Amino acid sequence: MKGSDSLVERNQNIDLLRFATAGSVDDGKSTLIGRLLYDSKSIFEDQLDLIKTFSKTHRNQDIDYSLVTDGLKSEREQGITIDVAYRFFSTPKRRFIITDTPGHEQYTRNMATGASNASLALILIDARNGVVTQTKRHSFISSLLGIRNFVVAVNKMDLVDYSEEVFENIVSEYNAFSDKLSDESIYYIPISALKGDNVIERSANMPWFQGSPLLDYLENVNISGGRNLTDFRFPVQYVNWGGDDFRGYCGTISSGVIHKGEKVRVLPSGKTSEISKIVTYDGDLDYAFAPMAVTLCLEDDIDISRGDMIAKVDDLPVIAGSLEANVVWMDSAPMEIGKDYLIKHTTSTVKGNFSEVLHEFDPEDISMKPSEFLRLNEIGKVKVELKTPIFADIYSENKITGSFIVIDPHTNQTAAAGMITKYNQVSPDKACKAVKTKVIRYPGDKREEAQANYDRLSMQGTHCIYVDDDLLLETLCKGIPVDSEQYSDTIEDLCKIVTKSGVSVVLCSDHLSS
Amino acid sequence: MTIKEESYRLSNLKTLEAESISIIREVAAEFENPVMLYSVGKDSSVMAHLAIKAFYPKKVPFPLLHIDTGYKFPEMYAFRDYYTKMHNLDLKVHRNEEALKKGISPLSVGTVKCCAELKTKALLDALKEGGYDAAFGGARRDEEKSRAKERIYSFRDKHGQWNPKDQKPELWNLFNSKIDPGESIRVFPLSNWTELDIWTYIYHEKIEIVPLYFAKKRPVIEKYGQLIPVYTDEHEEETKEVMCRFRTLGCHYCTGAVRSEADTLPKIIEEMMVARHSERITRIIDQDQDSSMEQKKKEGYF
Numbered sequence: 001m002k003g004s005d006s007l008v009e010r011n012q013n014i015d016l017l018r019f020a021t022a023g024s025v026d027d028g029k030s031t032l033i034g035r036l037l038y039d040s041k042s043i044f045e046d047q048l049d050l051i052k053t054f055s056k057t058h059r060n061q062d063i064d065y066s067l068v069t070d071g072l073k074s075e076r077e078q079g080i081t082i083d084v085a086y087r088f089f090s091t092p093k094r095r096f097i098i099t100d101t102p103g104h105e106q107y108t109r110n111m112a113t114g115a116s117n118a119s120l121a122l123i124l125i126d127a128r129n130g131v132v133t134q135t136k137r138h139s140f141i142s143s144l145l146g147i148r149n150f151v152v153a154v155n156k157m158d159l160v161d162y163s164e165e166v167f168e169n170i171v172s173e174y175n176a177f178s179d180k181l182s183d184e185s186i187y188y189i190p191i192s193a194l195k196g197d198n199v200i201e202r203s204a205n206m207p208w209f210q211g212s213p214l215l216d217y218l219e220n221v222n223i224s225g226g227r228n229l230t231d232f233r234f235p236v237q238y239v240n241w242g243g244d245d246f247r248g249y250c251g252t253i254s255s256g257v258i259h260k261g262e263k264v265r266v267l268p269s270g271k272t273s274e275i276s277k278i279v280t281y282d283g284d285l286d287y288a289f290a291p292m293a294v295t296l297c298l299e300d301d302i303d304i305s306r307g308d309m310i311a312k313v314d315d316l317p318v319i320a321g322s323l324e325a326n327v328v329w330m331d332s333a334p335m336e337i338g339k340d341y342l343i344k345h346t347t348s349t350v351k352g353n354f355s356e357v358l359h360e361f362d363p364e365d366i367s368m369k370p371s372e373f374l375r376l377n378e379i380g381k382v383k384v385e386l387k388t389p390i391f392a393d394i395y396s397e398n399k400i401t402g403s404f405i406v407i408d409p410h411t412n413q414t415a416a417a418g419m420i421t422k423y424n425q426v427s428p429d430k431a432c433k434a435v436k437t438k439v440i441r442y443p444g445d446k447r448e449e450a451q452a453n454y455d456r457l458s459m460q461g462t463h464c465i466y467v468d469d470d471l472l473l474e475t476l477c478k479g480i481p482v483d484s485e486q487y488s489d490t491i492e493d494l495c496k497i498v499t500k501s502g503v504s505v506v507l508c509s510d511h512l513s514s
Numbered sequence: 515m516t517i518k519e520e521s522y523r524l525s526n527l528k529t530l531e532a533e534s535i536s537i538i539r540e541v542a543a544e545f546e547n548p549v550m551l552y553s554v555g556k557d558s559s560v561m562a563h564l565a566i567k568a569f570y571p572k573k574v575p576f577p578l579l580h581i582d583t584g585y586k587f588p589e590m591y592a593f594r595d596y597y598t599k600m601h602n603l604d605l606k607v608h609r610n611e612e613a614l615k616k617g618i619s620p621l622s623v624g625t626v627k628c629c630a631e632l633k634t635k636a637l638l639d640a641l642k643e644g645g646y647d648a649a650f651g652g653a654r655r656d657e658e659k660s661r662a663k664e665r666i667y668s669f670r671d672k673h674g675q676w677n678p679k680d681q682k683p684e685l686w687n688l689f690n691s692k693i694d695p696g697e698s699i700r701v702f703p704l705s706n707w708t709e710l711d712i713w714t715y716i717y718h719e720k721i722e723i724v725p726l727y728f729a730k731k732r733p734v735i736e737k738y739g740q741l742i743p744v745y746t747d748e749h750e751e752e753t754k755e756v757m758c759r760f761r762t763l764g765c766h767y768c769t770g771a772v773r774s775e776a777d778t779l780p781k782i783i784e785e786m787m788v789a790r791h792s793e794r795i796t797r798i799i800d801q802d803q804d805s806s807m808e809q810k811k812k813e814g815y816f
Contacts, residue, residue, distance in 0.1 A: 086663075086705070229522055238540075281566065291524065400686065407692055412690070
């Protein structure tokens with residue numbers, strides 16, 4: 001009893017490491033994963049029996065480890081991996097989810113898929129071939145998607161006589177390339193997945209290598225970054241209301257921490273309120289943090305719908321009307337400049353189009369080259385114009401509020417994945433399509449209130465101007481008596497001109513025409 | 515890890531829970547007419563529990579659908595009715611009555627045909643009749659090889675079929691929910707759970723499951739190396755009392771029990787940790803064709 005209780009506890013409390021594997025065709029990824037699963041006893045006997053039978057009849061060998069991950073029939077027939085496969089194994093120290101991604105160039109999009117949810121990239125290099133285009137492409141995609149922990153495993157060392165020189169040459173070759181990536185931490189390791197060298201056990205064939213074997217490294221590596229605990233962002237996913245008193249906003253905390261009683265602001269309305277309750281099935285909470293899925297209740301009755309964003313009053317995402325983003329094109333139909341696509345960002349889906357490709361990346365050396373548009377598997381920096389603003393952050397600061405997918409509205413295909421690098425606040429002509437302009441009038445003695453409202457509106461991204469009698473008398477109405485018709489007409493004309501351009505007016509005066 | 519990260523740490527199970535709840539809510543928000551497939555098994559219990567959590571304190575806003583082959587264990591029917599009533603869940607049951615009238619069973623037509631009629635066809639008919647545009651299933655990627663490659667949102671054409679070579683890329687937690695009329699998706703909120711996660715979660719959350727999962731002395735006959743429970747006097751000579759339990763639940767013709775002393779959750783978990791057979795081995799249907807699951811999935815089966 002005691003023994004199994006602690007087993008239960010252990011599975012409850014160990015952490016989870018998601019890593020993506022990458023490399024070129026025949027680098028031996030599937031064999032390596034097969035071996036990790038086999039040696040950590042994660043393959044069940046009946047599955048193993050099937051694999052052994054197949055290995056003997058079709059491959060003429062005792063056990064072909066790659067069959068463990070090559071799940072689909074067509075893959076087994078062709079002997080290649082064609083889609084992302086998710087594999088699970090655990091050791092007493094960690095639970096692992098491996099995203100095994102294919103090495104063919106035409107499946108680069110799957111590499112990006114795998115990397116988007118991984119915190120470590122395991123990059124395989126065939127010792128006989130050294131660093132090849134796919135190695136660079138996959139490393140670049142992993143880096144672009146924000147992975148900062150790399151393991152570079154030089155495989156098939158048995159086929160190069162376990163030569164230290166071969167290994168060192170590949171290390172310097174990769175280092176020269178990776179200098180151009182972001183600031184990754186890289187662990188180099190010489191292995192033979194087939195023979196088991198440096199996978200679980202230290203290799204007796206490579207006494208010159210002093211580092212830990214692969215599994216030992218994966219169990220102990222400290223994964224840094226990834227989670228933003230500073231900026232609270234809560235995209236409203238589902239409004240839970242059934243006609244009675246309860247109204248809750250369901251969602252998953254994208255980043256940051258929220259406490260009961262804290263002041264929040266809701267975008268796009270800009271209205272503020274306080275968190276009255278953080279509701280979960282297991283009881284109300286005093287605080288919650290990313291990536292918890294909770295239901296928030298507010299003190300005030302505010303009109304909130306799916307796609308709105310709840311953040312703290314003093315720490316807001318940008319209301320972005322246009323973006324610059326790194327985009328991985330994933331559709332066989334190439335990007336069309338100016339065409340309306342659907343942009344899904346957090347819980348909101350808006351229309352948007354690509355106005356320009358700023359440059360395309362050449363993954364060979366991460367240089368930039370000009371490009372008119374992007375095709376399948378091409379990566380570039382683009383400008384995106386949005387028809388409705390989104391509430392965004394920069395990807396490097398916030399993976400969830402900084403990422404989006406692009407959907408082709410005609411084919412429903414997921415055409416691209418984007419990572420925001422820069423944004424522009426909503427421009428007035430955009431705002432005037434999305435937001436109805438208004439003139440908010442205050443009596444002359446409510447100047448403070450009027451100014452506060454103006455601040456609030458500006459902060460939420462509403463384009464507006466502030467006008468009061470002092471300002472008018474200094475400028476437009478210089479020398480005009482405040483009680484005159486001319487004075488009140490000037491104010492009205494001003495409001496007309498300004499609202500026409502999509503800008504609201506906060507007006508504080510007692511001298512208005514009735 | 516900084517002190518801040520340490521104090522806001524979410525355990526493996528709570529991380530999986532949050533991810534699943536998020537998926538369930540997203541589907542409820544984006545689809546017009548979702549339904550949750552409910553097989554009465556332990557994974558279904560977990561999935562239903564997550565749905566209850568997702569919409570607490572309100573009722574789960576979509577129905578549960580049981581594709582009933584008519585050959586489930588009596589304990590399963592009793593549990594299904596008890597569980598759904600207790601949690602105020604809207605239960606719908608669909609059977610291929612026509613096939614049942616014709617007397618289709620594994621004994622009369624074999625397991626492949628029987629499954630095709632009573633499971634796959636019944637499921638496709640039920641989804642069509644209900645006009646459901648999204649159906650949750652409790653499948654996990656660790657269960658079986660072809661499932662390891664399935665997306666969380668799995669697209670089905672107008673005939674409910676899956677094309678493994680044309681799956682949409684799925685990045686971050688952004689799911690593409692755009693489909694044309696007549697098309698539908700299958701959603702797998704438990705994709706990233708393992709069998710061990712399911713059991714430890716059931717234990718921690720005190721989720722009720724069908725008593726057949728717990729070891730007990732049961733009358734069985736031994737067939738194809740499996741223990742088949744006996745509910746009638748038919749095979750009296752061969753019947754023996756064996757301490758056994760079920761690792762998965764299906765139809766009584768095709769689901770075998772395993773010898774086990776595990777009559778509590780911790781004992782089941784302990785048994786699991788040393789288990790050398792994957793759970794589906796007690797399902798006869800997986801072994802009747804090479805790549806049988808992949809084939810069934812292409813045809814529309816979950």
